[in-house]
Amino acid sequence: MKASPRSLFALVLLVLAVSLASQRWAGRQEQSMGRQVAALAQPGDIRMLASETCAICVVARSWFSEHRVPFSECLIERDAQCRAEFDATRAPGTPVLVVRGVPQLGFNPERVRLALQARG
Helix, strand or coil: CCCCHHHHHHHHHHHHHHHHHHHHHHHHHHHHHHHHHHHHCCCCCEEEEECCCCHHHHHHHHHHHHCCCCCEEEECCCCHHHHHHHHHHCCCCCCEEEECCEEEECCCHHHHHHHHHHCC
16 A cells, blocks of 8 residues: 555654654753752752763753752862762762762763752
8 A cells, every 4th residue: 555645744744743742842841850950959969070071071061050050060180189089989980970968970860859859
């Protein structure tokens, strides 16, 4: 059975509409998560142990700034105390987010939110 050009066009429009709706929903979820984390975080609650070559650190830094989440950051290549703190976590890479004293490997806004809620 061969599909008509009209039915193929309708299918393409349907896929496009679903994709756009999904992107919009994801954007709203991210904004909501940003508001929640910003409301829970106080200065000093989040410290990022970062590296100069860490692409995820750039993403985390941008996300925190975009959502006005207070955080501090140090670079393990430039700060000996930061390097010692990083080494103590025994993490295989950066970023390490220290949320209210508890280290988390990598960047996951939902995990940060949960840690802030649990220790609130």
